[in-house]
Amino acid sequence: MCRGNYCARVLRRMARLYIADRSLLPENPYGNWNETLLMNEDLCQELELYLQELGTNITAARVQEWLCREEVMFRHGITKKISLSTAQRYLKRMGFRWTLAPKGQYVDGHERADVVWERQNVFIPRIESVRGRMQLYDKDGNEVERNIGVGPEGKRVILWYHDESIFYAHDRRRRAWYHKDGPIKPYKKGEGYSLMVADFVSAEFGWLRGPVSGRSARRVFRPGKNRDGYFTNEDVVKQAEDAINILPEFGPDIEHIFIYDNATTHKKRAEDALSARHMPKSKPVPYKSGPRAGEMRPNFLVEKTFRDDSGQVIKKGMVPMTGAFHHGSPQSLYFTEGPDKGLFKGMETILKERGYDVSGKRAQCGNNFNCVPNVTDCCMRRILFNEPDFAGVKSLLETACESRGVQVLFLPKFHCELNPIEQCWGYAKRLYRLCPESSKEEDLERNTITSLDSIPIICIRRCVDHLFFNRALRYTDAYAKGLNGREAAYASRRYRGHRTIPTDYLKDFEQSGVLEKFKNLRRL
Numbered sequence: 335m336c337r338g339n340y341c342a343r344v345l346r347r348m349a350r351l352y353i354a355d356r357s358l359l360p361e362n363p364y365g366n367w368n369e370t371l372l373m374n375e376d377l378c379q380e381l382e383l384y385l386q387e388l389g390t391n392i393t394a395a396r397v398q399e400w401l402c403r404e405e406v407m408f409r410h411g412i413t414k415k416i417s418l419s420t421a422q423r424y425l426k427r428m429g430f431r432w433t434l435a436p437k438g439q440y441v442d443g444h445e446r447a448d449v450v451w452e453r454q455n456v457f458i459p460r461i462e463s464v465r466g467r468m469q470l471y472d473k474d475g476n477e478v479e480r481n482i483g484v485g486p487e488g489k490r491v492i493l494w495y496h497d498e499s500i501f502y503a504h505d506r507r508r509r510a511w512y513h514k515d516g517p518i519k520p521y522k523k524g525e526g527y528s529l530m531v532a533d534f535v536s537a538e539f540g541w542l543r544g545p546v547s548g549r550s551a552r553r554v555f556r557p558g559k560n561r562d563g564y565f566t567n568e569d570v571v572k573q574a575e576d577a578i579n580i581l582p583e584f585g586p587d588i589e590h591i592f593i594y595d596n597a598t599t600h601k602k603r604a605e606d607a608l609s610a611r612h613m614p615k616s617k618p619v620p621y622k623s624g625p626r627a628g629e630m631r632p633n634f635l636v637e638k639t640f641r642d643d644s645g646q647v648i649k650k651g652m653v654p655m656t657g658a659f660h661h662g663s664p665q666s667l668y669f670t671e672g673p674d675k676g677l678f679k680g681m682e683t684i685l686k687e688r689g690y691d692v693s694g695k696r697a698q699c700g701n702n703f704n705c706v707p708n709v710t711d712c713c714m715r716r717i718l719f720n721e722p723d724f725a726g727v728k729s730l731l732e733t734a735c736e737s738r739g740v741q742v743l744f745l746p747k748f749h750c751e752l753n754p755i756e757q758c759w760g761y762a763k764r765l766y767r768l769c770p771e772s773s774k775e776e777d778l779e780r781n782t783i784t785s786l787d788s789i790p791i792i793c794i795r796r797c798v799d800h801l802f803f804n805r806a807l808r809y810t811d812a813y814a815k816g817l818n819g820r821e822a823a824y825a826s827r828r829y830r831g832h833r834t835i836p837t838d839y840l841k842d843f844e845q846s847g848v849l850e851k852f853k854n855l856r857r858l
Contacts, residue, residue, distance in 0.1 A: 551577035608657040610718035615697035616680040634678035
C-alpha cells in the first residue's frame, strides 16, 4: 500500500483488538476530518490579494504571519494558529512553487521609443517586402508549396542569420540519475577554456556551406587578451566577404540577405565617416588664457587609415570630414574662402546654413549626451544626428556587402527572439553538454564542432513543438500587427503551429480573457 511503518502498526493493533473483542469494529472517520482554511472563499480571496501586494517577496513565513494576525483570525473565525509547514502547503495548493523565476525574453529597452520605431518602420517593412519570395515550412519542417520567383525581380530570397556564441569546457549537464550511496565527485572550479563560434544559418540550407566546394565561412577562435584576441569589425567584414564568395554555388536565381544583430561591432562606420559625435560648436579660436594664450586651437579633423591594394595598412593621417549633403547638394563642413579658409565651420554655422534657428541652443545635453527621450531638437548635436545625411551613413559591413550585391539587414536592438540562430545555439549546447567532460582545448573544439554539425536540417526548421524560423516569422508578423513585446510573446506561444498570427487574433484574445489584461498592462 506504500503507506509506511506507522500505518502498518495501526492496522496490526486494530486487527488484534478485533480478534480479542469482535464488537470493536473500527469506525469510518469520514466527515470528521479538519477542513483546510482555504475552503473559506472569502479568506482565500483576501489571501490572494495579500500575495499580490507582496509581488516577488512571497514566503511561507509571511503567509503564516498574516494568517496569525488577530484581526484576520477574528474576521474569518480562525481559532488556531497554523504552522510554517501548513503555510507552505497552502502556497502549493494555490499554485505557487519554490523554484527559479521562469525566464522570458529580455525586456530592457525592448519597448523603448527609438527601438520600436526602428522595428516598425525599418525591419518589419523590409521583411514583409520579401516574405512572398521566401520558402516557408509547415510545423513538421516540410516545404509549403508556393509560387516563388514571379516577376522581373522575383528571385527566391534566402535569409542568412548571423550570430556569435561561446562554448565553455566545463559546461556539462549536472542533473542525472545518481545512486543515493554513490561517491561524491569533485567538480572543477570555473567555466574552463572558452571557444567562440561565429556562423550563418538559413532555414533552406542550414549552416552556410558551399554545396559544391564544401567551403565554410564559420569562424572558430579562442577569445581573450592572451589568446586569439577578440572578434572585431575587421573580422566581421572578412567573414562576410568569405561568405559572399560561397554564395554563387547556390545558383544565380537566389537573392541573399545577411541579417546581423544590432551590435556596435557590426555597425561600425568608417573612421572618417560623417558624424556629429565629436564636432565642436564653433570654429577654432585662439586660447584666451593659460600657457597657450593667443595660440589657435586645433582644427577639427578625423583620422583615416590608408591601405594598399592588398588591404595592408600603409599609414594613418588626419583628414577633413566629408560626405555632408543638404537638399541633394554637397555641403562643405569647412570654410572654402576668406581668412578662415580650411577651418571647420562648427555645428552652429552648419545648422544655420541648413535653415535652423539655433540661437540659445547648447552644443549637447550634458556631458554624456543626456537628451530628453523623443525630442529631436533639444541641442545642436541631436539635430545633426537626425539629419538624413548623418543618419544615413552606412556601416563598413553594409558597404562591403552591398558592393558585392548582398544586402545587409540589422535586427532591432534587444530583439533576439527575431533571430532563429539563437535556438540553433541552444540545440547545439544541449548536445555539447552530453559529451564527456574534458579540460583540454582540443576536446572543447572537437566537441563543439561535432555538436554544431549534428543539428539535422529538419530540426533547424522544426524543434520539438516550435519552429526556429517559423517562430521568428510569428514574432515578425505579431510586431507588424502592432503588438508589443509581451503581447507578441503570448501570441507566438498561442499560435506556435503557424507562421503568421491569425487576422482575427483580437477576437480570440477577447474570448480568452487576455485582451483586457494587456490593456491594463499598457496603462501601467
